[in-house]
Amino acid sequence: MSTPRIAIAHDYITQRGGAERVVLALTRMFPDAVLYTTLYNAETTYPEFRDVTIVTSPLNRIRFLRTHHRAALPLLAWASSRVRVDADVLVASSSGWAHGFRTTGQKLVYCHSPARWLYRRDDYLGADAHRSLIGWILAALTPALSRWDKRAAAGADRYLANSTVIAERIKNAYGFDAEVVFPPFGVSPDGLLEPLPDIEEWVADGYYLVVSRLMPYKNVDQAIEAVRERDHKLLIVGAGPLDAQLQAQAPGNVRIVSNVGDRQLRWAYRHARAVIAPSFEDFGLTPLEAGVFGKPVAALRAGGYLDSVVEGRSGVFFDEARAADIARALDEIEAHDWDADEIIDHAAGFGEAHFHAKLDAVIDEMMNERG
Structure with a gap:
């Protein structure tokens, strides 16, 4: 069997966080893969993404949205549905949008969480969603976004969860079981160290x-x-x-x-x-x-x-x-x-080699099932 053509997807690449570190691990696993996303801001995310070929949605032409991605929420379902990926396997790192990207091949979703703004609005906002303007806007958008989200989830060939609790949320939101594959830690202890400016003396006593x-x-x-x-x-x-x-x-x-x-x-x-x-x-x-x-x-x-x-x-x-x-x-x-x-x-035990081995095994299963 020939080596499958792999593509990677992520919701938006505009910040620095654990999900973005997982995407970087995917780019190291598949160094020739193209990365698809709705929005990309090189100035506010990890600099390593500058070395990756990135394809964005039409929303990325709007500079304001590149720096304020949450303002794009009413448009992201539309934008995600218009991302089309030519690959044998699309590995979609998703917290609510990338699982809706369309592909010519199979879709493997690595889910960080079903969309918080749909299923856990109070947690997402940090308060009662009905007591804020944003909460009311989310409530108004929920019926349409929920239908879109469930269709997107159903379109995946395989669904992975990043933790036990997320597997439970996937079951509650979509009604199917997802295998748990833990993400790798993102900061290696072996690299160079650089003191934080104006902090070194301040923290000298611990x-x-x-x-x-x-x-x-x-x-x-x-x-x-x-x-x-x-x-x-x-x-x-x-x-x-x-x-x-x-x-x-x-x-x-x-x-x-x-x-x-x-x-x-x-x-x-x-x-x-x-x-x-x-x-x-x-x-x-x-x-x-x-x-x-x-x-x-x-x-x-x-x-x-x-x-x-x-x-x-x-x-x-x-x-x-x-x-x-x-x-x-x-x-x-x-x-x-x-x-x-x-x-x-x-x-x-949570190193990148373990993560890569798990994903390799899942992709091999998918390709063998396809024949």
Whole structure:
């Protein structure tokens, strides 16, 4: 059997996050593949995408949407339906749009989550959806988008979930079972390190670390409150619509930095005492990225962290994303004698080689089934 022609797809490539790191892993697995997406902004995503051949939808001609992709939501179903991919297998990394791209061959969907704005609007907005203008707009769009979304899901030949909780959501949203294939951690400990400007001296006596988009459902505000009365500092690496609000909320022992490259992120992980992971994540790469540096994590006992954190071995859990619960978890972190080598060994089981091998096996099955 000849080698299949592979193409890759992703919803939009306009930010830096775990899903985008998975796409980069796919580009390393399939270096000759073309990457299809609705919107692409080279300035706000990982620089490695500059080395990839990227095909965008017509929406990408609108500069405002490249920098404000959420404003494109009413148009993304239309744009996604007009992306056409010529390939034997399209590997679609999707959180709601790329699974609707059309292809001449088979479609393998790697699902980070069924669309939050359809099935988990309160979580997506960080508040009661009926109490905001955006929430009312989403509610008005939901019937049409839901029909489009279910048709898109049904058009896939195989569906993979990135975690156990996402497999459950896929079952609830679409009615079918999805195999779980864990994503790889995205930050290698072997690369170069670069101190964060104006931070190195400030954190010299140790710090906790949060790496997160600054979105309502990420609960970064609760991590800030958890350290307000503590001696240790908190370094937050991330960007998002809550940046100004969180900057205003932050006490003197908290710093928020954005536009951080991988060299600086490695430095931040390497020198942290521990990592705080306070959000309900679909999978959540942060505990594993901390783990490859031998750092324990205090994580919310929910979502994908149930797959990636082993209590007492690689971290501790807190039951609610509240400042008091996070503070108690940090006390547990400080009281425990952590084995860095054991943490590293656990994280190594989620490496990119494992991810590639799983996808290879699935694609081989698809091609054999097709004959």
